[in-house]
Amino acid sequence: MRPPPALRAVPGQGAPRVIAVACALLALLGPAVAAAQGDGATVELGLGGNLVADAWNPVRVTVRDAAPSVLRVRIDEGSLLEGPRIVRYSANLPGGSGVTVFDDDLFVPTFRTLSYTLVSGRTVLASGSLGAGDADARPLDVILSGAPGRWRGAFGSDARIVDVAASDLPARAAAFDGVRTLLVDGSAAAPRAESVAAAASGGVQVVLAGPLPASQAQLGRLAGRGSARLGVGEVVRVAANPRAVRAAMAGWQPIDRQGMVQALAAERLVQPPRAPGQPLMLSLAAAYVLVTLLGLRFGGTPGLVAGLVLAAVIAAAGWRLLRPPSAELSASSTVLIGGGELALALQVDERLTLPSGEVTLPRAGRPLSPLPYAVEDGSTRVELPRWHAVAVAAHPELRTSALRFEGGRLVNTGREPLHGVYVLGLGRQPDLPAGASVTPGPGEEGGMAPPLARLAALLPAGTALASAPAAVWVALPPLSQEGSP
Amino acid sequence: MTRDSRVTTELAAAAERLRGPDMLQVLALFLAALLFVVAVRWPGAGGSNEAWFTLAQMRMVLLALAALGYGAAESGHGPASRRATAGALVMFVVLSAPFDIATYAASYPAAPLWWAVGLPFPATLAYFGLGLGLGRLATWARLGALLPLLVPAVLIVGIWVDVRLGVSVFNPLTAPLSVSVVDGVVMTAMAAATVAWLGRARSGGRSGA
Numbered sequence: 001m002r003p004p005p006a007l008r009a010v011p012g013q014g015a016p017r018v019i020a021v022a023c024a025l026l027a028l029l030g031p032a033v034a035a036a037q038g039d040g041a042t043v044e045l046g047l048g049g050n051l052v053a054d055a056w057n058p059v060r061v062t063v064r065d066a067a068p069s070v071l072r073v074r075i076d077e078g079s080l081l082e083g084p085r086i087v088r089y090s091a092n093l094p095g096g097s098g099v100t101v102f103d104d105d106l107f108v109p110t111f112r113t114l115s116y117t118l119v120s121g122r123t124v125l126a127s128g129s130l131g132a133g134d135a136d137a138r139p140l141d142v143i144l145s146g147a148p149g150r151w152r153g154a155f156g157s158d159a160r161i162v163d164v165a166a167s168d169l170p171a172r173a174a175a176f177d178g179v180r181t182l183l184v185d186g187s188a189a190a191p192r193a194e195s196v197a198a199a200a201s202g203g204v205q206v207v208l209a210g211p212l213p214a215s216q217a218q219l220g221r222l223a224g225r226g227s228a229r230l231g232v233g234e235v236v237r238v239a240a241n242p243r244a245v246r247a248a249m250a251g252w253q254p255i256d257r258q259g260m261v262q263a264l265a266a267e268r269l270v271q272p273p274r275a276p277g278q279p280l281m282l283s284l285a286a287a288y289v290l291v292t293l294l295g296l297r298f299g300g301t302p303g304l305v306a307g308l309v310l311a312a313v314i315a316a317a318g319w320r321l322l323r324p325p326s327a328e329l330s331a332s333s334t335v336l337i338g339g340g341e342l343a344l345a346l347q348v349d350e351r352l353t354l355p356s357g358e359v360t361l362p363r364a365g366r367p368l369s370p371l372p373y374a375v376e377d378g379s380t381r382v383e384l385p386r387w388h389a390v391a392v393a394a395h396p397e398l399r400t401s402a403l404r405f406e407g408g409r410l411v412n413t414g415r416e417p418l419h420g421v422y423v424l425g426l427g428r429q430p431d432l433p434a435g436a437s438v439t440p441g442p443g444e445e446g447g448m449a450p451p452l453a454r455l456a457a458l459l460p461a462g463t464a465l466a467s468a469p470a471a472v473w474v475a476l477p478p479l480s481q482e483g484s485p
Numbered sequence: 486m487t488r489d490s491r492v493t494t495e496l497a498a499a500a501e502r503l504r505g506p507d508m509l510q511v512l513a514l515f516l517a518a519l520l521f522v523v524a525v526r527w528p529g530a531g532g533s534n535e536a537w538f539t540l541a542q543m544r545m546v547l548l549a550l551a552a553l554g555y556g557a558a559e560s561g562h563g564p565a566s567r568r569a570t571a572g573a574l575v576m577f578v579v580l581s582a583p584f585d586i587a588t589y590a591a592s593y594p595a596a597p598l599w600w601a602v603g604l605p606f607p608a609t610l611a612y613f614g615l616g617l618g619l620g621r622l623a624t625w626a627r628l629g630a631l632l633p634l635l636v637p638a639v640l641i642v643g644i645w646v647d648v649r650l651g652v653s654v655f656n657p658l659t660a661p662l663s664v665s666v667v668d669g670v671v672m673t674a675m676a677a678a679t680v681a682w683l684g685r686a687r688s689g690g691r692s693g694a
Contacts, residue, residue, distance in 0.1 A: 275528060282524055293512070304503060307580055315586040319586055319590045323590040354592075386533065386593075
């Protein structure tokens with residue numbers, strides 16, 4: 001299935017007439033346009049040009065022999081009731097001779113309009129727009145096959161099935177946020193193993209249907225002896241028929257990643273600075289007024305000088321005691337969900353600003369509250385009123401698992417000690433120093449800290465949770481043990 | 486007269502003026518009003534601190550009213566009395582500054598501290614000069630009895646002009662909250678003119694003595 005033409009770029013040469021002619025050709029040629037763009041600039045939003053609303057989507061820009069350019073995406077996620085709410089994304093692309101490929105991820109909310117332009121100087125290299133009808137939040141089922149029609153019966157009637165080329169698969173976990181299933185039957189060109197691993201780690205169920213050719217044996221190893229967890233997703237081998245694929249998909253219980261992020265942000269991470277109580281302030285102020293007035297009345301010039309000195313001292317002391325340490329206070333909370341060797345890091349950064357103004361977070365992300373924001377070259381900017389905080393879900397990243405199950409034992413492979421170890425269904429476990437392991441056994445149940453308890457409610461039985469100094473580690477149970485600790 | 490001795494003399498004159506019952510009562514009322522603002526606007530536990538905004542507005546309005554009123558009242562007095570009153574009004578600014586600075590520190594507004602602390606000085610002298618002019622005008626027009634009404638009226642007209650023109654120059658409610666170059670320039674120019682006027686009166690007084 002080819003992507004809708006609107007998502008592929010319109011190549012432009014600068015002169016308005018050329019753009020007009022190109023637009024006219026676009027309208028006439030329809031789907032053929034996507035294939036005809038090889039010698040211009042191409043902007044592709046979504047996997048193979050298929051956007052998923054309310055998810056991170058891959059962005060790929062390909063330019064040939066072009067000067068440095070800027071990609072700008074403008075998304076209106078407002079409503080009739082509240083008016084426009086604009087999300088802006090921009091990225092600077094290096095130019096140069098030959099083909100330049102730029103890859104990134106963009107969180108696309110449910111939008112009313114989405115438009116993009118790729119501009120180099122005054123020349124528009126590509127542009128396009130989408131309407132509210134294109135904001136589809138259904139996850140994608142991706143087929144990598146020489147005969148994709150064969151597998152359609154394995155998916156439901158409302159599934160968004162897309163077939164993409166192996167080279168279209170990015171190697172970033174966040175790019176697969178809007179993908180539910182990746183089906184590989186070995187009949188098409190081999191995808192890179194790291195792309196498949198990124199997909200699984202990001203939460204995708206990778207289904208390897210039938211025997212794979214020798215060139216794709218690496219993929220088979222990801223599935224172990226039949227099925228294996230990898231990050232938040234899984235890799236499973238099934239027989240080469242749609243019924244087996246359907247059965248595997250029916251048994252898949254994906255982890256609610258959005259829910260995990262919400263659970264992280266359920267409590268405020270940053271508390272506003274506490275001012276001294278009103279009685280204390282009033283007492284000090286009243287004492288100052290009284291002393292000053294008495295000095296002025298009975299002290300003459302020395303009394304006035306003493307009053308001035310007292311004013312300076314009180315002002316300096318007040319400044320020192322009442323001034324918060326900085327205009328912005330920040331904190332973050334991270335949960336790393338691992339299955340096997342890889343873990344998906346979901347991080348929430350909260351920033352509280354005391355004066356009104358623009359808050360800049362160093363990573364790309366999306367605010368969890370409905371606010372206009374901008375993502376520029378990997379940093380997130382949000383305009384906030386005074387004494388307001390914003391929680392931003394950062395772009396998901398892959399890390400090496402520090403807590404994992406290995407041969408029935410729970411192992412801390414990281415460099416930091418893990419404490420508060422808890423296995424759902426078994427209870428509390430002993431703390432795990434760096435490099436230590438333990439065989440989970442029955443322990444004291446309950447008594448989890450509120451953040452852990454919120455996360456635990458979204459995880460299957462047998463999952464292990466542990467706290468590190470700056471994060472919560474989650475080890476999903478091996479597929480054979482799930483639900484039976 | 487050396488510079489140091491002149492400062493000492495002006496300080497002594499201001500101290501003497503502040504000891505006067507009228508000035509002391511006005512200062513007491515002024516500080517009590519600021520105390521009241523702190524009592525009303527200081528936040529409870531965990532709330533956002535907006536105390537500075539109300540306090541800065543209240544302080545500026547009261548300083549403007551006091552400066553205008555004393556300026557109008559001093560227009561019939563001698564230059565030494567005017568200088569002493571102007572000095573006393575500057576002491577109003579200094580002695581109320583701890584309220585401003587402490588609430589500013591806790592509220593963390595976007596307006597810079599130098600503006601919040603600095604503006605009241607030229608503004609008070611500017612309003613004092615405006616009051617002197619107003620007093621002369623009222624005396625010339627034989628409307629001296631209406632001065633208690635004219636003083637707030639001038640302030641209201643200033644606010645109205647600002648609102649009509651969409652600027653922040655004469656409006657003491659908006660002036661301290663954000664930096665306004667026009668406001669700063671106008672107030673500094675008026676304050677300089679007032680100081681020059683008071684200085685000229687000193688030179689004239691000395692040469693006439």
